[in-house]
Amino acid sequence: MLHTIAQPDTVDVVAVLREHGLKVTAPRRAVIAALAAKPHAAVDEVFELVRQTQPTTSLQAMYSILGAYVVAGIVQRLEPAGSPARYELRTNDNHHHAVCEKCERIFDIDCAVGAAPCLIPENAGDFQITRAEVIYWGLCAACEATSRQATEASQAFSASEHKLLS
Numbered sequence: 405m406l407h408t409i410a411q412p413d414t415v416d417v418v419a420v421l422r423e424h425g426l427k428v429t430a431p432r433r434a435v436i437a438a439l440a441a442k443p444h445a446a447v448d449e450v451f452e453l454v455r456q457t458q459p460t461t462s463l464q465a466m467y468s469i470l471g472a473y474v475v476a477g478i479v480q481r482l483e484p485a486g487s488p489a490r491y492e493l494r495t496n497d498n499h500h501h502a503v504c505e506k507c508e509r510i511f512d513i514d515c516a517v518g519a520a521p522c523l524i525p526e527n528a529g530d531f532q533i534t535r536a537e538v539i540y541w542g543l544c545a546a547c548e549a550t551s552r553q554a555t556e557a558s559q560a561f562s563a564s565e566h567k568l569l570s
């Protein structure tokens with residue numbers, strides 16, 4: 405199944421802003437660039453990146469630009485439990501997210517179905533479902549490797565300890 409994925413590097417920022425009736429300003433462009441560089445960034449992370457080229461910008465400006473982008477559908481906002489709101493340019497492809505329980509990094513997971521809503525409950529009554537928000541929780545590859553090494557190390561340690569004692 406083909407997905408329409410807005411690849412940040414191919415996004416014509418100026419065209420997208422004009423299409424949504426938003427004035428093209430340097431901070432607005434910098435916010436898009438920041439999200440392209442760091443998908444699923446929180447507001448303060450966007451602010452850190454934007455400040456590098458727009459030193460006079462404010463955190464409040466980031467909130468208002470991101471808010472306008474979400475309303476316009478240029479940016480998608482997600483809010484995993486226990487995490488601040490995150491923003492990304494990948495919209496309208498019904499993709500899902502996997503959150504690492506250890507390092508809290510967020511990963512994109514393609515939707516197996518591809519179109520919303522991809523999960524239909526047994527009985528939703530009269531409720532008209534438009535989409536399902538799916539968040540997978542688990543361990544990312546890096547954290548999984550670290551925890552496996554730690555387990556192996558502690559097993560090796562107790563094995564040598566055992567040898568010393570016997």
Ligand SMILES: [Zn+2]
Nearest residue numbers: 504507544547
């Ligand atoms: Zn992790």
Ligand SMILES: [Zn+2]
Nearest residue numbers: 492494501512
């Ligand atoms: Zn995503």
Ligand SMILES: [Zn+2]
Nearest residue numbers: 515516517522
């Ligand atoms: Zn899905």
